Amino acid sequence: xxxxxxxxxxxxxxxxxxxxxxxxxxxxxxxxxxxxxxxxxxxxxxxxxxxxxxxxxxxxxxxxxxxxxxxxxxxxxxxxxxxxxxxxxxxxxxxxxxxxxxxxxxxxxxxxxxxxxxxxxxxxxxxxxxxxxxxxxxxxxxxxxxxxxxxxxxxxxxxxxxxxxxxxxxxxxxxxxxxxxxxxxxxxxxxxxxxxxxxxxxxxxxxxxxxxxxxxxxxxxxxxxxxxxxxxxxxxxxxxxxxxxxxxxxxxxxxxx
Amino acid sequence: xxxxxxxxxxxxxxxxxxxxxxxxxxxxxxxxxxxxxxxxxxxxxxxxxxxxxxxxxxxxxxxxxxxxxxxxxxxxxxxxxxxxxxxxxxxxxxxxxxxxxxxxxxxxxxxxxxxxxxxxxxxxxxxxxxxxxxxxxxxxxxxxxxxxxxxxxxxxxxxxxxxxxxxxxxxxxxxxxxxxxxxxxxxxxxxxxxxxxxxxxxxxxxxxxxxxxxxxxxxxxxxxxxxxxxxxxxxxxxxxxxxxxxxxxxxxxxxxx
DNA sequence: ACAAAAGTGTTTATAATACACCCATGA
DNA sequence: TCATGGGTGTATTATAAACACTTTTGT
Numbered sequence: 336x337x338x339x340x341x342x343x344x345x346x347x348x349x350x351x352x353x354x355x356x357x358x359x360x361x362x363x364x365x366x367x368x369x370x371x372x373x374x375x376x377x378x379x380x381x382x383x384x385x386x387x388x389x390x391x392x393x394x395x396x397x398x399x400x401x402x403x404x405x406x407x408x409x410x411x412x413x414x415x416x417x418x419x420x421x422x423x424x425x426x427x428x429x430x431x432x433x434x435x436x437x438x439x440x441x442x443x444x445x446x447x448x449x450x451x452x453x454x455x456x457x458x459x460x461x462x463x464x465x466x467x468x469x470x471x472x473x474x475x476x477x478x479x480x481x482x483x484x485x486x487x488x489x490x491x492x493x494x495x496x497x498x499x500x501x502x503x504x505x506x507x508x509x510x511x512x513x514x515x516x517x518x519x520x521x522x523x524x525x526x527x528x529x530x531x532x533x534x535x536x537x538x539x540x541x542x543x544x545x546x547x548x549x550x551x552x553x554x555x556x557x558x559x560x561x562x563x564x565x566x567x568x569x570x571x572x573x574x575x576x577x578x579x580x581x582x583x584x585x586x587x588x589x590x591x592x
Numbered sequence: 593x594x595x596x597x598x599x600x601x602x603x604x605x606x607x608x609x610x611x612x613x614x615x616x617x618x619x620x621x622x623x624x625x626x627x628x629x630x631x632x633x634x635x636x637x638x639x640x641x642x643x644x645x646x647x648x649x650x651x652x653x654x655x656x657x658x659x660x661x662x663x664x665x666x667x668x669x670x671x672x673x674x675x676x677x678x679x680x681x682x683x684x685x686x687x688x689x690x691x692x693x694x695x696x697x698x699x700x701x702x703x704x705x706x707x708x709x710x711x712x713x714x715x716x717x718x719x720x721x722x723x724x725x726x727x728x729x730x731x732x733x734x735x736x737x738x739x740x741x742x743x744x745x746x747x748x749x750x751x752x753x754x755x756x757x758x759x760x761x762x763x764x765x766x767x768x769x770x771x772x773x774x775x776x777x778x779x780x781x782x783x784x785x786x787x788x789x790x791x792x793x794x795x796x797x798x799x800x801x802x803x804x805x806x807x808x809x810x811x812x813x814x815x816x817x818x819x820x821x822x823x824x825x826x827x828x829x830x831x832x833x834x835x836x837x838x839x840x841x842x843x844x845x846x847x848x849x
Numbered sequence: 850a851c852a853a854a855a856g857t858g859t860t861t862a863t864a865a866t867a868c869a870c871c872c873a874t875g876a
Numbered sequence: 877t878c879a880t881g882g883g884t885g886t887a888t889t890a891t892a893a894a895c896a897c898t899t900t901t902g903t
Binding site for chain 3: 541543544548551560566567568569
Binding site: 353354355356391393394395396397398400418420421423424425453455457511 | 655681
């Protein structure tokens with residue numbers, strides 16, 4: 336694969352890309368007790384918001400393309416993203432919006448055909464610690480932001496649908512697997528982990544029971560108490576023990592595991 | 593979409609197809625206490641086995657394409673198939689095998705380029721009652737058969753990997769959701785349902801506990817006893833109550849449901 | 850009558866749930 | 877000192893798991 340950085344401009348050779356195939360990334364973060372999604376505002380006349388997405392090189396594995404696309408469009412480097420669904424409806428893209436904004440987006444006329452194609456897109460997701468990420472808009476984006484689910488703007492094409500499916504996906508996962516840790520800083524309180532679970536599952540959980548259930552999984556390391564901040568009793572800080580977590584996963588975890 | 597039946601020949605206009613995108617179907621059935629997969633043997637010189645697969649028309653939703661492809665290649669008509677993963681590695685197809693067999697497969701030279709493309713394939717699956725299916729090979733297949741997991745032949749490209757992922761997918765599902773019923777005839781015994789679960793989960797389950805666990809879900813209708821056959825006490829026949837099943841799903845089902 | 854399979858029951862251990870209690874801390 | 881959040885305990889109920897008992901049926 337030739338090393339063309341799509342983050343700087345769109346003047347690359349379209350022949351190097353797989354036609355009709357795109358990638359869209361749903362990057363979830365957790366901040367101030369809210370689940371948030373990373374969205375881009377395009378450089379365009381209208382107010383166009385979208386998921387960070389891109390294309391696949393002909394000589395590039397799709398999973399690798401997802402990593403690269405995210406890097407180019409947001410500056411965020413992740414070792415992998417998880418594929419969750421491929422969206423293949425013919426009418427999933429409204430190309431009129433695109434065509435109207437070609438000029439303001441700096442898209443040349445020879446690229447019009449490329450964008451007018453039907454695209455099948457594959458959704459990838461990742462959960463990240465917002466504190467560790469410093470997303471930066473690429474050349475084609477005016478702005479990048481973490482949007483909470485309530486304030487999530489109207490997104491282009493079927494991107495709102497893609498977000499919805501990603502949320503269902505992760506809700507399902509967190510329901511069965513003790514995950515979601517990557518959304519938190521390295522050290523976290525049980526309270527914050529519970530808040531995370533509650534915001535993913537969209538329901539309240541019992542404090543005491545949550546704590547016991549989590550701790551019984553035996554995948555956490557307890558540290559000394561945190562000092563600052565809280566006006567009340569200082570909680571323990573925990574971190575995640577990946578070793579033990581792997582073992583837990585290997586031995587299975589489910590009704591009939 | 594023009595009505596071209598790909599099941600009769602390959603002489604269709606390639607321009608009508610989405611380039612580089614294919615569909616592969618993993619159709620699971622259950623027979624003689626074994627989980628089986630539907631595979632095709634191509635008309636070719638070498639012994640080439642493959643999943644029933646095909647392509648997507650430019651003016652066709654991908655989900656619809658899966659239904660059509662399955663119909664054309666096996667004769668099986670299903671209302672929908674479930675997408676489980678998209679496979680996008682560059683080296684997932686060994687085109688040498690294809691090129692060697694072009695002639696014996698009746699593939700014209702103008703199609704060589706088509707088949708030489710890189711393809712990204714989306715895997716779809718369905719669970720069916722083998723008794724209700726009468727799969728028929730299409731023009732391009734010498735044979736079609738239900739292969740048990742033990743006797744599953746070596747499949748072309750990454751199709752064995754695709755089957756493996758499909759099995760993991762369904763194993764996961766059956767572990768959390770009381771499903772799998774579509775693999776059985778309309779009326780079935782608890783024993784046969786247990787056999788199904790055991791062959792999906794690849795482990796033995798306790799007879800009494802299984803029965804109680806299933807019946808407590810309250811999604812079955814009990815009929816009168818079956819008469820013939822058994823040399824011993826005749827078991828009840830059950831059927832699946834879709835209404836109640838839907839309600840169960842709506843109210844959620846999981847640790848933190 | 851007997852063997853084998855089906856249905857049901859019993860016991861024990863484990864887990865979920867609801868809620869109460871005490872402790873630590875800063876205002 | 878007191879309100880509040882945090883950690884832990886407890887009683888109750890529900891579920892899981894192992895296995896024993898009884899029933900039915902064809903041979």
